[in-house]
Amino acid sequence: MITLQINGQSHTVDAPDDMPLLWVLRDLIGLTGTKYSCGIGRCGACTVHLDGKAEHACMVNVGSVGKRAVTTIEAIGETPVGAKIQAAWVEAKVAQCGYCQAGQIMAATALLNHTPHPSDADIDAAMAGTLCRCGTYVRLREAIKNAAKA
Amino acid sequence: MSSTVSKFAEADAYIREVMQAAQSAKALPLDRRGFLKLAGAGLVLGFYLPGSARADAETPQAAGTASQAPVINAFVRVDPDNTITVYSKAPEIGQGIKTALGLIIAEEMDADWSRTVVEQAPIDGKVYGYQGAGGSTTIPRAWDQLRQAGAAAKAMLIAAAAQQWGVNPAEITARDSVLTHTASGKSATYGALATAAAKLPTPDPATLKLKTREQYRLLGQRFRGVDDHKLVTGQPLFGIDVRLPGMVYAAYAKCPSTGGKVKSANVDEIKAQPNVLDAFIIEGNGKPTELMPGIAIIARNTWAAFEARDKLDVIWDESGAAKESSRELAARAKQHAAGPFPAKADSNIGDVDRAFASAAKTIEAYYEYPFVAHANMEPQNTTAWWHDGVMELWAPTQQPNRGQTLVAGVLGLPENKVVVHQTRVGNGFGRRLMNDYMCEAAVIARRVKGPVKLQWSRADDFAHDFLRPAGYHQLKGAVDKKGRLDAWQEHFITFTADGQNPSASAGYSRFIAYACKAPNLRRGQTLVNLQVPTGPWRAPGCNAQYFAQQCFMHELALAAGRDHVEFLLDAVRREVPELAPPKDSNFDPARAAGVIKLCAEKAGWGKTLPKGRGLGLAWCYAHAGHVAQAVELSVDANKRITIHRVVVAADVGQVVERAGAESQAQGACVDAFSMALAQQINIENGRVREQNFGAYPILRMPFAPAIVEVYFVESNFPPTGMGEPALPAMAPAVANAIFAATGERVRAMPFSRLGYRV
Numbered sequence: 001m002i003t004l005q006i007n008g009q010s011h012t013v014d015a016p017d018d019m020p021l022l023w024v025l026r027d028l029i030g031l032t033g034t035k036y037s038c039g040i041g042r043c044g045a046c047t048v049h050l051d052g053k054a055e056h057a058c059m060v061n062v063g064s065v066g067k068r069a070v071t072t073i074e075a076i077g078e079t080p081v082g083a084k085i086q087a088a089w090v091e092a093k094v095a096q097c098g099y100c101q102a103g104q105i106m107a108a109t110a111l112l113n114h115t116p117h118p119s120d121a122d123i124d125a126a127m128a129g130t131l132c133r134c135g136t137y138v139r140l141r142e143a144i145k146n147a148a149k150a
Numbered sequence: 151m152s153s154t155v156s157k158f159a160e161a162d163a164y165i166r167e168v169m170q171a172a173q174s175a176k177a178l179p180l181d182r183r184g185f186l187k188l189a190g191a192g193l194v195l196g197f198y199l200p201g202s203a204r205a206d207a208e209t210p211q212a213a214g215t216a217s218q219a220p221v222i223n224a225f226v227r228v229d230p231d232n233t234i235t236v237y238s239k240a241p242e243i244g245q246g247i248k249t250a251l252g253l254i255i256a257e258e259m260d261a262d263w264s265r266t267v268v269e270q271a272p273i274d275g276k277v278y279g280y281q282g283a284g285g286s287t288t289i290p291r292a293w294d295q296l297r298q299a300g301a302a303a304k305a306m307l308i309a310a311a312a313q314q315w316g317v318n319p320a321e322i323t324a325r326d327s328v329l330t331h332t333a334s335g336k337s338a339t340y341g342a343l344a345t346a347a348a349k350l351p352t353p354d355p356a357t358l359k360l361k362t363r364e365q366y367r368l369l370g371q372r373f374r375g376v377d378d379h380k381l382v383t384g385q386p387l388f389g390i391d392v393r394l395p396g397m398v399y400a401a402y403a404k405c406p407s408t409g410g411k412v413k414s415a416n417v418d419e420i421k422a423q424p425n426v427l428d429a430f431i432i433e434g435n436g437k438p439t440e441l442m443p444g445i446a447i448i449a450r451n452t453w454a455a456f457e458a459r460d461k462l463d464v465i466w467d468e469s470g471a472a473k474e475s476s477r478e479l480a481a482r483a484k485q486h487a488a489g490p491f492p493a494k495a496d497s498n499i500g501d502v503d504r505a506f507a508s509a510a511k512t513i514e515a516y517y518e519y520p521f522v523a524h525a526n527m528e529p530q531n532t533t534a535w536w537h538d539g540v541m542e543l544w545a546p547t548q549q550p551n552r553g554q555t556l557v558a559g560v561l562g563l564p565e566n567k568v569v570v571h572q573t574r575v576g577n578g579f580g581r582r583l584m585n586d587y588m589c590e591a592a593v594i595a596r597r598v599k600g601p602v603k604l605q606w607s608r609a610d611d612f613a614h615d616f617l618r619p620a621g622y623h624q625l626k627g628a629v630d631k632k633g634r635l636d637a638w639q640e641h642f643i644t645f646t647a648d649g650q651n652p653s654a655s656a657g658y659s660r661f662i663a664y665a666c667k668a669p670n671l672r673r674g675q676t677l678v679n680l681q682v683p684t685g686p687w688r689a690p691g692c693n694a695q696y697f698a699q700q701c702f703m704h705e706l707a708l709a710a711g712r713d714h715v716e717f718l719l720d721a722v723r724r725e726v727p728e729l730a731p732p733k734d735s736n737f738d739p740a741r742a743a744g745v746i747k748l749c750a751e752k753a754g755w756g757k758t759l760p761k762g763r764g765l766g767l768a769w770c771y772a773h774a775g776h777v778a779q780a781v782e783l784s785v786d787a788n789k790r791i792t793i794h795r796v797v798v799a800a801d802v803g804q805v806v807e808r809a810g811a812e813s814q815a816q817g818a819c820v821d822a823f824s825m826a827l828a829q830q831i832n833i834e835n836g837r838v839r840e841q842n843f844g845a846y847p848i849l850r851m852p853f854a855p856a857i858v859e860v861y862f863v864e865s866n867f868p869p870t871g872m873g874e875p876a877l878p879a880m881a882p883a884v885a886n887a888i889f890a891a892t893g894e895r896v897r898a899m900p901f902s903r904l905g906y907r908v
């Protein structure tokens with residue numbers, strides 16, 4: 001049994017230590033906002049925060065999470081920066097299919113938490129790990145800049 | 151032909167038929183019987199489906215009889231609380247259709263958009279007709295239907311108000327779901343009038359007066375996506391998000407080479423893996439579009455299923471499996487290109503040989519492009535539940551009706567025992583016009599107690615795609631003494647699954663002919679046998695054939711010593727009777743010229759650029775849209791490409807929802823650049839070598855064009871789709887810009903083969 005702190009709540013799950021956090025969130029706990037796409041840390045669709053730091057949930061073994069606070073897309077709007085990012089996303093109409101956007105929002109929120117007024121280079125560095133197959137990058141950048149100004 | 155190969159050919163024929171159906175963008179005229187009120191509180195309007203044989207449904211029926219009138223479809227309802235609900239019958243795959251369809255009805259109804267809800271319509275072909283999303287045809291199909299639905303609902307509400315108030319209906323004005331009679335000072339919401347309106351007869355569609363474009367308050371403006379709030383807050387919308395009580399999870403392992411059968415597998419060992427509930431072999435029916443043989447693993451969670459699957463030890467019988475290698479295919483194509491022109495030409499206009507003999511200038515070139523994958527961000531999946539004699543499925547599909555039919559066929563069930571729930575779709579791009587994963591899930595679910603979610607891994611998704619076919623074009627062109635395009639000969643080396651017809655998506659696109667109207671034109675094809683399944687990929691045919699065509703047009707313009715834009719305009723305006731578009735085509739030389747000129751003007755065509763910088767342009771007519779793209783880029787000494795600016799000029803008729811239309815164009819530029827720069831599927835011994843995004847790079851944010859400006863040629867033409875037309879001209883525009891910047895002609899995709907990178 002492993003106890004996790006997820007979105008401010010305590011969850012105890014029966015999972016082997018090496019089960020990726022991604023599948024614990026999706027299949028055992030039912031938080032499906034965090035998306036599976038590549039499974040090897042190459043696409044960023046499963047980005048979550050561990051103690052505020054963006055991590056690929058498919059690459060994090062649940063046994064290694066420990067006491068770190070897990071934040072997912074379902075609760076990121078409860079933080080001021082997360083809410084700002086979500087609003088900017090809707091306003092700029094970033095999403096097309098929307099499948100990658102949870103990961104994009106988690107990556108962008110971590111960026112603004114750390115760097116409230118990012119340069120284009122900061123945005124590139126923070127967002128390079130999160131693929132968008134629809135190609136919404138133009139609007140993603142615009143939304144991040146708008147959120148930083150908000 | 152062996153039985154395996156004929157199954158492949160059957161599957162290929164199926165895909166070709168699917169594509170044809172998806173691309174026939176005929177707007178459905180309203181049936182003469184027009185509208186029908188449906189059951190429910192307030193006013194619910196549907197249509198009779200055209201061609202329906204149910205004469206007994208001619209009389210509008212009272213509330214509560216919707217289920218007895220299966221030829222009726224519901225599109226709009228007005229609830230007493232003044233909520234307007236619109237039913238979107240097509241899948242949302244990222245093209246923004248849910249928002250756009252809702253706006254069309256709301257506009258015509260003069261509905262309050264902030265109180266309009268768009269819901270996914272149930273999947274029922276008998277009720278709704280075609281419910282697919284493909285070919286950029288949903289908007290043109292829905293345009294007249296939905297406007298009439300909105301207008302009919304408004305007319306009924308006005309009639310109800312006129313009765314209640316004892317006033318002339320012509321004096322009642324509608325705005326934001328409120329009707330007002332100024333002279334008497336009376337007003338009421340649609341909701342307040344809905345129940346009374348539902349008691350009135352439905353209007354004859356012919357009597358409805360539709361709004362003109364100048365009267366629009368919603369259409370043409372920018373709107374948020376109707377599901378955007380749910381998306382950004384991580385609510386479950388996609389197929390992969392479906393969770394049902396007691397649900398278990400499945401993986402399905404198939405032969406990496408399409409057509410391989412299971413000889414033996416360590417099924418017992420797999421069953422003993424932690425959290426694995428069952429494992430079994432499925433024989434399949436041999437059709438890649440339905441059910442290929444494999445081993446199903448049922449587990450308590452997805453990860454356990456994937457882990458167990460890694461321990462699978464299968465001996466495959468590959469005697470009937472695909473064995474091609476893409477390298478060999480490319481080499482063979484090159485030999486054909488160097489050989490004679492095919493004896494039977496597909497088109498032969500004028501006298502090509504005489505034109506070449508007397509031409510001012512003649513050039514030849516060989517263009518090629520590779521197989522590419524769809525790489526949908528949401529790997530294929532379906533949740534299926536066999537209960538009470540019914541197979542119930544939740545699927546991210548572009549073609550739910552077809553899935554229903556296929557599942558019924560595979561299970562031997564009548565179609566009404568298969569229920570499909572449409573989910574949001576994490577990328578379509580044509581891959582999900584096929585429903586193989588639905589068939590697999592259904593067959594697995596028959597053997598599982600309770601609901602089961604079949605989940606493909608990323609590697610499965612790459613291994614079992616329906617690839618955009620590679621293609622090879624030997625081109626010869628001539629210009630006359632005036633510097634105009636005079637002759638065009640194209641030998642297209644492509645693929646066949648049945649030995650006779652080009653494979654799905656491998657034949658000449660019907661859209662490409664108008665962009666290079668040569669008075670002397672000859673096209674032929676050499677078909678090379680291929681078992682690896684191919685299929686539609688965003689803007690099928692166009693997505694690669696325009697690369698060859700529009701780059702070669704640039705070559706010809708330069709050979710003629712002409713300005714590229716002038717040369718393109720000449721060619722599109724040329725009167726070649728044999729290339730006159732059929733009556734139902736949207737192609738219009740004036741609209742084509744319009745986007746080329748607008749694009750050139752906005753891009754600053756003719757301006758002087760610093761060394762290492764180039765401006766390239768291309769255009770296409772695709773999926774009923776006319777689109778031109780201009781790309782300004784620079785290339786450094788290490789062949790590193792930086793795209794500074796892209797200009798898109800599009801004519802897709804009236805713009806329905808501007809932000810979505812602009813976004814589709816921007817996304818298409820990124821997608822096309824991503825594809826053209828570095829995407830390539832290598833096939834070895836019938837197997838796809840690439841298994842994930844490492845080997846198959848999707849363009850990342852730092853390398854995407856920072857600026858993509860989108861301009862629409864505004865007109866009163868009815869709207870057409872935006873999902874595809876902005877894709878095909880991007881790759882040739884980039885290649886032409888690379889030439890302008892470097893002097894190197896890029897005649898192959900991906901450009902990375904020539905050392906280009908970002």
